[in-house]
Amino acid sequence: MRIQRTTWRCVSGFGLAATLSTAGVAPGQTAAEYRARTEASKQWPREAVRGAKAMVATDEELGSKAGVEILKRGGNAVDAAVAVAFALSVVEPAAGNIGGGGFMLVRLANGPTTFFDYREVAPGKATRDLYIKDGKLDEEASVIGYKSVAVPGTVAGLELALKAYGTMKLAAVMAPAIRLAENGFAVSEKLEREFREEKKVLERFPMSRRIFLNDGKMLKVGDTLKQPELAATLKRIAKSGAQEFYGGETARLIAADMAKSGGLITLEDLAAYKPRVREVLRAKYENGGHEWEVVTSPPPSSGGVAIIEALNMLKDVPLKSWDDVESVHMVAETMRRVFADRAAYLADPDYSNVPVAGLTDPCYAKELAGTIDAQRASSSKEVGAGKPHTCGVAAAGTVTSTLVSLGKGRIRRISR
Numbered sequence: 001m002r003i004q005r006t007t008w009r010c011v012s013g014f015g016l017a018a019t020l021s022t023a024g025v026a027p028g029q030t031a032a033e034y035r036a037r038t039e040a041s042k043q044w045p046r047e048a049v050r051g052a053k054a055m056v057a058t059d060e061e062l063g064s065k066a067g068v069e070i071l072k073r074g075g076n077a078v079d080a081a082v083a084v085a086f087a088l089s090v091v092e093p094a095a096g097n098i099g100g101g102g103f104m105l106v107r108l109a110n111g112p113t114t115f116f117d118y119r120e121v122a123p124g125k126a127t128r129d130l131y132i133k134d135g136k137l138d139e140e141a142s143v144i145g146y147k148s149v150a151v152p153g154t155v156a157g158l159e160l161a162l163k164a165y166g167t168m169k170l171a172a173v174m175a176p177a178i179r180l181a182e183n184g185f186a187v188s189e190k191l192e193r194e195f196r197e198e199k200k201v202l203e204r205f206p207m208s209r210r211i212f213l214n215d216g217k218m219l220k221v222g223d224t225l226k227q228p229e230l231a232a233t234l235k236r237i238a239k240s241g242a243q244e245f246y247g248g249e250t251a252r253l254i255a256a257d258m259a260k261s262g263g264l265i266t267l268e269d270l271a272a273y274k275p276r277v278r279e280v281l282r283a284k285y286e287n288g289g290h291e292w293e294v295v296t297s298p299p300p301s302s303g304g305v306a307i308i309e310a311l312n313m314l315k316d317v318p319l320k321s322w323d324d325v326e327s328v329h330m331v332a333e334t335m336r337r338v339f340a341d342r343a344a345y346l347a348d349p350d351y352s353n354v355p356v357a358g359l360t361d362p363c364y365a366k367e368l369a370g371t372i373d374a375q376r377a378s379s380s381k382e383v384g385a386g387k388p389h390t391c392g393v394a395a396a397g398t399v400t401s402t403l404v405s406l407g408k409g410r411i412r413r414i415s416r
Contacts, residue, residue, distance in 0.1 A: 056080055062185055063088045063096070066176035070168070078106060078165040079173050082158045086177035089154075090230060091185055093212065094194050098233075098245070101153030103301050104161050105280060113295055114164065118157020118275035120150035123264035144201060146263030152245075157275040159242040171238040178234045184226035187219045195219060246270045283308040283360060287315065299354045302346035310338045312365030326374070333372040336383045344385035358388030 049055070054077065056067035066087035067080035075083070081104065088096025101120040107113040131142040142148055162170060187195075195202070195212055202208040209216065211227060219225060236244045244250055247270065255267045281304045283294040294311065296304035313334045319327045347354055358364055368386055372378075 054080075056084065058084055058088065060088060060092045060096075062091045062180060066180075069176055070173055073168075073172075075168045075173065076166065078161055079168045082162045082166060082170075083173040083176055085154065085158055086174050086234065087180060089234075090177050090180040090227060091191075093191075094198070098154045098237075099149070099152050101150075102157065103297055104157065105295070105297055106161065106165055107295055108165070113280045115278045115280045115297055116157050116161050116164075116275060117278050117300065118153035118160070119300060120153050121269075121273065123151055123269045124266065124272075125264040144204075146258060146261045149258075149263055149265060151265055151269045151273050153273060153275055155237060155245040156242045156273055160275050160277075170241060174234055174238040178231055178238065181227045181231035181234055184224040187221055187223045187225050189221050191225075192219060192221050246273055281305065281308060281356070281360065283311065285311045285315065287319065298349075299346060299356065300348040300350075302342045305346060305354075305356060305359050306338050306342050308360040309341065309365060309368075310334050312360065312362050313337070313369045315362070315365070316369075329377065330372065330374070333378060334369070336378060336380050337368050337371070337386065340380075340383050340385045341388065345388065355388045357390050361388070361390045363391040364388050 054071050056064045056071070058064045058067070063084050067084040070080045070083040085096065085102075086098070089098045101118050103119070104116040105113070106116070130147065131138050133141065159170060162168075162173065166173070195218065199213060199218075202212050203216065213219075214223075233250055236248065236250055240248060247267075251267055251270045254265060255270065257263070258265045278298050281294075281296050281298050283296075285292045285294055294308060296307055298304055314330065317327075317330050319330070322328060341359055345355055345359060349356075364386070
């Protein structure tokens with residue numbers, strides 16, 4: 001089975017960044033992603049940002065710069081995407097790191113589209129009740145500590161995407177990340193705040209305390225954060241490829257520390273990991289005289305199914321703007337129903353029967369839309385999952401399995 005994470009970027013948190021930058025493993029994914037953030041207000045552009053030839057967008061400036069650097073050196077979009085992912089493993093330890101996993105949707109200029117699935121998978125020793133304590137869910141156990149860490153997929157997935165569609169060598173696209181880890185970078189206000197907010201968790205593990213809390217002295221804005229052990233790990237990967245991570249020195253370091261500290265990942269788990277290539281989901285959306293083609297992610301990502309189901313429900317709704325109360329109400333009510341279905345049906349298709357056809361069928365969407373009261377807000381506690389089916393087919397029985405990772409879809413306008 002595949003372990004799913006709740007962050008969009010689909011990777012582990014602070015802990016495993018420390019894991020793979022040192023011989024010791026710190027906590028797995030932290031609970032940081034669940035907590036409210038106080039972000040500085042920003043003035044968003046009033047119009048879409050456009051680039052004449054290409055553009056790179058991340059939530060970390062240094063990550064974006066890594067992608068731009070590769071593009072300027074002649075790399076293509078996939079080269080840049082892989083460079084950005086490795087760079088974020090250095091500058092965004094709370095989300096982007098090589099100890100997690102993710103998805104990549106690639107659409108070539110001439111149309112062919114591929115979806116790479118390199119999510120984490122459960123270790124062989126994982127059990128159904130791994131996070132159950134005294135008959136109840138132990139919420140901390142699934143996000144903090146050695147047992148919360150799944151078999152990472154990022155390195156294998158990025159290498160596969162690069163080999164399939166990239167033009168540059170792995171070592172070349174990893175150069176910016178290695179430089180950032182080895183030479184260090186200035187701590188931003190955002191990163192300082194994250195370290196401060198997660199101090200209680202990070203200080204529980206020697207490696208995360210040393211690396212991210214500066215041995216308790218705390219890093220300030222403008223201080224340089226260097227991660228020489230992570231740089232060494234990245235250099236090994238750059239030299240020998242994903243095989244080093246899953247069967248070389250890095251694999252041995254991970255397995256040894258897992259065994260020492262109560263984790264589940266073994267050398268066999270690492271050696272057995274394989275990324276997957278899946279078929280993308282496609283749909284059409286028409287509204288206000290415009291038509292779009294939706295090209296998005298299939299399960300085990302729940303995002304693509306959710307996007308298509310929501311757009312199907314909103315197809316005949318005269319949406320105006322986010323300042324329009326009626327429009328916001330209809331979108332909110334739609335999302336309540338989509339998320340109820342998501343919690344009930346979306347799972348790993350390798351292990352569960354996911355009714356994708358029914359969930360994305362326009363007839364089913366029309367039925368769900370008919371349950372919305374245009375004048376009254378419903379309660380998410382009262383809105384349950386529907387019974388997805390295709391046109392003319394009786395509703396199927398419920399399959400209850402849960403996936404809590406929401407990926408991003410990609411929408412392309414095809415006519416106007």
